[in-house]
Amino acid sequence: MAGKALIFSAPSGSGKTTIVKHLLESNPSLGFSISASTRDRRGRTESHGKDYYFLTPEEFKHKIDADEFIEWEEVYAGNFYGTLKSEIDRIWAAGKDVIFDVDVKGGLNLKKYFGDRALAIFVKVPSIEVLKARLNDRGTETEESLSRRLFKANFEMSFQDQFDVVLVNEHLDTSLAEAQRLYDNFR
Numbered sequence: 737m738a739g740k741a742l743i744f745s746a747p748s749g750s751g752k753t754t755i756v757k758h759l760l761e762s763n764p765s766l767g768f769s770i771s772a773s774t775r776d777r778r779g780r781t782e783s784h785g786k787d788y789y790f791l792t793p794e795e796f797k798h799k800i801d802a803d804e805f806i807e808w809e810e811v812y813a814g815n816f817y818g819t820l821k822s823e824i825d826r827i828w829a830a831g832k833d834v835i836f837d838v839d840v841k842g843g844l845n846l847k848k849y850f851g852d853r854a855l856a857i858f859v860k861v862p863s864i865e866v867l868k869a870r871l872n873d874r875g876t877e878t879e880e881s882l883s884r885r886l887f888k889a890n891f892e893m894s895f896q897d898q899f900d901v902v903l904v905n906e907h908l909d910t911s912l913a914e915a916q917r918l919y920d921n922f923r
């Protein structure tokens with residue numbers, strides 16, 4: 737049975753993972769599409785089969801060749817990320833709606849794929865300075881990966897109008913309530 741799809745996209749550091757995790761905790765009707773990725777696991781905070789399926793580049797390439805992805809991308813130099821068809825089957829078969837945490841290009845590709853079954857939400861920070869501060873505070877980036885993310889963020893901002901909704905994530909409580917309202921209205 738086909739359910740619905742809730743797509744959250746944003747420049748890295750905007751808060752989409754925080755919002756998606758909150759929605760998952762509050763809504764048993766949602767199932768997270770676990771992406772495949774070749775990037776290194778963030779040791780203490782991430783696990784295989786929960787945050788991502790962490791694959792080697794060879795394993796990832798094998799899945800591309802076997803046509804197992806709806807969409808995939810080289811998001812940051814050398815690191816591949818992709819949405820597995822089997823994830824949507826798994827979540828919809830359980831009678832749930834699927835929720836995605838993907839980059840901006842991936843979000844637009846998913847919207848194209850799911851059409852009216854999907855609500856595509858662009859999460860935006862009030863400014864690039866705020867984005868930089870959040871990425872710094874998160875403590876996950878080197879100087880190089882931080883500047884890569886900020887460079888890409890400027891480019892990604894230009895796609896916001898192609899999304900169904902833009903959610904400005906300034907005060908977290910307000911954003912979480914707004915995200916919940918968007919899901920309730922869409923269901």
Ligand SMILES: Nc1nc2c(ncn2[C@@H]2O[C@H](COP(=O)(O)OP(=O)(O)O)[C@@H](O)[C@H]2O)c(=O)[nH]1
Nearest residue numbers: 748749771772809811817818819837838839842
């Ligand atoms: N296109 C695409 N992007 C993805 C997928 N999974 C994750 N991403 C995006 O890849 C980017 C990098 O993710 P990650 O390394 O976890 O960094 P973070 O966004 O800084 O937490 C983020 O924008 C993710 O939303 C996917 O399946 N497809």
Ligand SMILES: Nc1ncnc2c1ncn2[C@@H]1O[C@H](COP(=O)(O)OP(=O)(O)O)[C@@H](O)[C@H]1O
Nearest residue numbers: 748749750751752753754870874905906907908
């Ligand atoms: N509204 C907010 N105000 C302040 N900090 C926030 C807010 N939303 C998220 N954060 C923090 O900003 C950092 C980046 O958020 P995260 O959800 O990892 O972003 P993304 O998944 O878009 O890369 C995290 O440390 C998170 O706790």
